[in-house]
Every structure is written in structure tokens, then in C-alpha cells.
Amino acid sequence: MQKPIPLAQAFAPPDRTLPRMLQHQAARFGGRTLFVAGSVRWTFADALRIAGAYGTALQQAGVQAGDRVALLCSNRAEFMQVVLGCAWIGAVAVPINTASRGSQLQHILSNSGARLLVTEAEGLQAVRALAVLEAPALPLQSIWLLDASAEGEVGCTPFPAEPAETAAPAAVRPGDTLLILYTSGTTGLSKGVCCPHAQFFWWGVHSGSLLGLQEGEVLLTTLPLFHTNAMNAFFQALLSGSTLVVEKRFSASAFWSSLVRHQATVTYVLGAMVPILLSKDTTPDDRAHRVRIALAPGVPPQFHAVFTKRFGMRLLDGYGSTETNFVIGLDAEQRPGSMGRTGDGFEACVVDEDDNPVPRGQPGELLLRARDPYAFATGYFGMPEKTVEAWRNLWFHTGDRVVCDADGFFTFMDRLKDAIRRRGENISSYEVEQVLLSHPAIAVAAVYPVKSEMAEDEVMTAIVLREGASLDAVALMQFCEPRMAYFAVPRFVEFMAQLPATENGKIQKFKLRERGTTEQTWDREAAGYQLKR
Known part of the structure; x- marks a missing residue:
């Protein structure tokens, strides 16, 4: 695994916050394109300005440091405007899966205590539908509505235009929460993972190292920004001086043409996307792209060689979770079906049901921990007992059953969690x-x-x-x-x-x-x- 030390040294520990990363990289890359979503294009300098401007917009809406702002919308520029604005003033963005409905959505909005919701018309309908549930009133105080007139919608205002004023950056620390990402509840309700600023710094460092990112690359994702994977890609671009292109959604028919149109060099696929792409008829775009590598966790081993042969790009497997980081990955020594070996800065252990290490070759639960401060999440929001349970005995318990071979390569077996x-x-x-x-x-x-x-x-x-x-x-x-x-x-x-x-x-x-x-x-x-x- 490539060592991420040089990039880590470029940012002193106090500078591993999103505001400081934006300032540092805007000074370095200025007019280079950082972010593309539809017809919207931002340079590194634009992103810095937008962070301050939407920090102002959020403050004008009554949002203060530590407040939570919920996002229930698809991939679009406004999503990142809110995330950057929240980070700038020390508020916390709460991206929500756009498919959330009913009691799950009620729980997320209630548990997070979000006072402002940014949503599209469809999301607003889902929130309005919660009125039929016999549940306490939501803590929401206001709603910013996208793509539709807010007139006649009680409590809604249109998404604000970029203010001319720029808020002063808050004194954010690396361990302060940047995002709360809700993962699926496995033995109960969904848990809000408190992801600090430095965790995403390390996501960018370690993912960029494994992908071999160089300055000026073009990263393209079709995955949703409300998941760790796509948000991580933004930090990869930010830290490496590259461009991130965010498409609305994954479409097997449009995937290759999108890569060609944007001249992407890196992309991202999930396990199920690979057989879907392979099932489609061959087209000239299959090989017309410039992509050299795709981050592809969870792809079954039988698909690796055939995918690379047909499409001409390497698949990079690995292991990470919302609570952790890119902890395990494959370096130059490819072993399809293996997640790889533990990366620099992390420790992994395979244990039995009493947390005792098991011998190499014997399956058990994967436990993880980080050596760098705040490289992992800090816990579950409003659920201290779940935090203690998951982080017991000084290790994060993944709930995943794996086996580690004599060479230190980990293979995923199944899930212990429900x-x-x-x-x-x-x-x-x-x-x-x-x-x-x-x-x-x-x-x-x-x-x-x-x-x-x-x-x-x-x-x-x-x-x-x-x-x-x-x-x-x-x-x-x-x-x-x-x-x-x-x-x-x-x-x-x-x-x-x-x-x-x-x-x-x-x-x-x-x-x-x-x-x-x-x-x-x-x-x-x-x-x-x-x-x-």
C-alpha cells in the first residue's frame, strides 16, 4: 500500500478541517476546476468563496455552530453548498438517503434534532406524510425548498441565492463533527455516525494514496452524496488538486458515455454495478474512455478479470465503513476476492465472540482502530450506549466476519449483524x-x-x-x-x-x-x- 505520509505532512494536525483545507488548496490551485455537477462548475477559489457565502446564508436562517442541518436531496450543487457552508460556521450537515420514508425518516429528523431542512419537492412530500404517524412533532424550524416555488408551502422558503457577504470561519477543530451520516440500524433504529473533519481528511489521504491520484485528474462518481463513498471522493479531489464530477445517479446505459464526455481518469462502482455493466451489449464507449482505475469494493472475484479485459480499467477492492476509513486495501499485488491488507495508520484484529484474537486462517469478527487522531468517527449521535457497545475494549467492532491469511490479506465472509x-x-x-x-x-x-x-x-x-x-x-x-x-x-x-x-x-x-x-x-x-x- 502506498504510504500517505507526504500529503499528511502538508497539513499540520490543526489544519485537518474542511475550512482550512479549502483555504490551503484555494491558495495553491486557485482557478483549477474542483467540482462539476450538471452545468455548474466551481474552481478551488469558488469553493472557498461559496463556503463563506453559504455560511452567511445559514447564519441568516438562524443556524449556529453545532446546529444540525438536514439534507434530503439528490446529487446537485446545492448539496455541497450547504455542506461547505455548515463546515465554515461550525454547523453539522445531516445528509439523508432520499429514499427514506415513514418511521425511518421520522427517527432521523427527530434524533438529529435538525432545525433546518434542505429538500426537493419529493422530499417535502415525504416529510409532510409523517404527519399521519403518531409521533412527537419534529424539531424542524424552517425548510429551504429546491426546484419549486415555496409560495403556499407553510414553513418553506426558496433555496437562497448566494449572499454577497462572507461569514468569518468558525474556530473549527479536527475532532468537531462535520457530518452525521445515518447507517442502517442492524439491531434497532438507524444510528447517526458522527464523522469529524479529520476523518474525511484521512479518507482523502488514504483513498487517494491507494488510487494513486496525481494532480489534475478527473474523478467521476454516479453514487449519491449522502453516502460516504461519494463524499469521500470530494476530499480526494480537494486534497490532490483534481476535479470531481458528480452525476445525478447511476445509469448503466449512460455510464460509459459520461466517462468519455468528462474525460474521467478515475471512477467508482459498487459490487452490484459491475455485473449490471457487464450484462449490457458492447459499445464503442466501452474502451473510448480514459479511466485507469475504479474504486470497487465488494466486487465478486469472478468479475475482476473479465471486467478489466472488456473495459480496460483496473478494479481496486478494499474495506471501509462510515464509522472507520479506508482501513484495508489492495496495493500492486492484486488478489481478486480479497479486501487487501491493513493500511498505514490502522490496526486490524480478528477475534472470537469474547474479543480474543483467533489464529490466522480462522474466521472471526473484524475489529479496527486508528493511530491518527479522529481518523474514525467519534460515535453515534444521541446514542451513547450504542457508541460504547461498538467501541468496546478500545476497538471498533465492525460486526463483519472475515478471515486473515498467513500473508495478512483479509477476505470478507459474511455479516454478523442483522x-x-x-x-x-x-x-x-x-x-x-x-x-x-x-x-x-x-x-x-x-x-x-x-x-x-x-x-x-x-x-x-x-x-x-x-x-x-x-x-x-x-x-x-x-x-x-x-x-x-x-x-x-x-x-x-x-x-x-x-x-x-x-x-x-x-x-x-x-x-x-x-x-x-x-x-x-x-x-x-x-x-x-x-x-x-
């Missing part, structure tokens, strides 16, 4: 189950992953109906759609008389996972049922 990974999205079994159990006909529901043809998981649910009740799978889909993110709606449904359980009544999901789909399982895709998005 979570599902579907096409780049983490899904909480608990949250889906809560929606299902709110249906008056359902007595018991278990949600779990089953194998997918797209290299990741599909969502399956096993349901026991209340005595005398009736419900079919189509009616269940119609019940789920307005109450959860589309990607969390179960694809597979099976109604059962009873579920396997322990003597104390705990459902044995491992038996359901092993059982998988059966002849009695209803398959949404086979049935031709189309979800509304």
Missing part, C-alpha cells in the same frame, strides 16, 4: 420488520437476506398471519411502498404457519437464511410486480 446489503444500500431488517408488524393482519415477521443473481443480497420476509386474517403478497407490497425505501421492500415473501424459534421465542433467522426460497415463496420480480419509485 443487516442486508442490496445493490449498494444497507437495509435494516429491524426497520423493515417494524413496518410489516404494523399491518393488522401480520402476527410475526422476520426479514433476512437471500442470495441474489446481482452478487449481493435480496430481501426476503417470512410472515405468520394473525388467526383468521388474510393477506396476499401484492397487498403487502402496496402496504410497504409508501412506508419504506423502495430498495427495502422485500422481493421474496413466504407465508408460514410458524417460524423457527428458540425455547424463549427468539426467531432463528439463520435457519430461515439457510432455507432460502422455496416453491411456496412469492417472487415480486417473477410475478411482474413493479415498485413505484
